Amino acid sequence: MEKKKVTERQSPKIFLSGSIRGGRQLLETYRFMYAALEEAGAEVLSWHVADPDLEENESKMTEQDIYDRDMGLLAKSDALIAEVTVPSTGVGYEICRALDRKIPVLCLHRPDAVVSAMVLGNPYPSLDIRAYSNESVLNEIIIKFVRAL
Amino acid sequence: MEKKKVTERQSPKIFLSGSIRGGRQLLETYRFMYAALEEAGAEVLSWHVADPDLEENESKMTEQDIYDRDMGLLAKSDALIAEVTVPSTGVGYEICRALDRKIPVLCLHRPDAVVSAMVLGNPYPSLDIRAYSNESVLNEIIIKFVRAL
Numbered sequence: 001m002e003k004k005k006v007t008e009r010q011s012p013k014i015f016l017s018g019s020i021r022g023g024r025q026l027l028e029t030y031r032f033m034y035a036a037l038e039e040a041g042a043e044v045l046s047w048h049v050a051d052p053d054l055e056e057n058e059s060k061m062t063e064q065d066i067y068d069r070d071m072g073l074l075a076k077s078d079a080l081i082a083e084v085t086v087p088s089t090g091v092g093y094e095i096c097r098a099l100d101r102k103i104p105v106l107c108l109h110r111p112d113a114v115v116s117a118m119v120l121g122n123p124y125p126s127l128d129i130r131a132y133s134n135e136s137v138l139n140e141i142i143i144k145f146v147r148a149l
Numbered sequence: 150m151e152k153k154k155v156t157e158r159q160s161p162k163i164f165l166s167g168s169i170r171g172g173r174q175l176l177e178t179y180r181f182m183y184a185a186l187e188e189a190g191a192e193v194l195s196w197h198v199a200d201p202d203l204e205e206n207e208s209k210m211t212e213q214d215i216y217d218r219d220m221g222l223l224a225k226s227d228a229l230i231a232e233v234t235v236p237s238t239g240v241g242y243e244i245c246r247a248l249d250r251k252i253p254v255l256c257l258h259r260p261d262a263v264v265s266a267m268v269l270g271n272p273y274p275s276l277d278i279r280a281y282s283n284e285s286v287l288n289e290i291i292i293k294f295v296r297a298l
Binding site for chain 2: 019020021022058062063064065066067068070084086087089090091092093094095096097114115118119120121122123
């Protein structure tokens with residue numbers, strides 16, 4: 001019943017935020033999140049975050065092209081999901097811009113991550129923070145988040 | 150003459166932003182920037198960024214205490230200077246909040262740093278980005294920035 005509701009309505013548009021120049025060590029997690037979001041009925045606008053060829057593709061763009069693309073996609077998004085385990089200046093910037101837009105923001109991290117106090121101590125009611133210990137838990141959190149949008 | 154002008158007027162209040170949980174490898178640079186700012190006639194409100202005992206002191210605070218302290222200091226600041234060489238979610242967040250406040254933002258980095266496109270491609274006119282190759286150049290950039298406030 002719940003699933004039917006998701007497929008019938010328009011897909012919520014998600015900005016997936018993860019470290020790019022801060023380090024791609026969690027690329028496989030971003031790929032998993034992308035697939036879980038699409039499977040849950042969402043449309044990931046910033047699919048490039050999960051693209052293994054991202055650096056090569058972006059090397060053909062100017063810095064402002066990249067900024068404009070990302071801010072343009074964020075402006076069209078219904079929610080932002082950030083993986084905050086790997087410290088990233090861009091992710092912090094995007095979280096702030098999403099809170100400015102008053103859209104729901106979900107920050108996910110591994111249990112042993114040292115997460116910024118600008119995230120963990122952030123009192124915005126539209127921000128939620130969850131730790132995940134494995135892909136199954138991560139998938140469950142993502143499904144619940146998408147269904148609640 | 151220029152120096153006299155600086156000492157006569159009220160000290161500009163600066164939010165110094167640098168990586169904390171993202172890694173303290175540039176602590177000595179943050180300490181140098183703090184000293185250069187104070188020497189240039191500015192008052193650094195977020196002096197804790199340059200404090201070697203920061204982690205120990207902050208371990209006694211709640212996450213929201215840290216967030217509230219930092220956002221409170223940012224709200225009182227006339228400008229933000231961020232060292233963006235070390236990727237940091239908190240620094241990205243603080244840059245965005247400072248741009249929201251329309252105060253001057255100066256991002257500084259080592260020449261070989263891989264800096265976020267959310268900084269390098271950012272079109273806000275109140276944002277300036279400069280690379281520095283050594284402490285002498287860094288000091289010079291800081292003095293010019295403080296004098297222009």
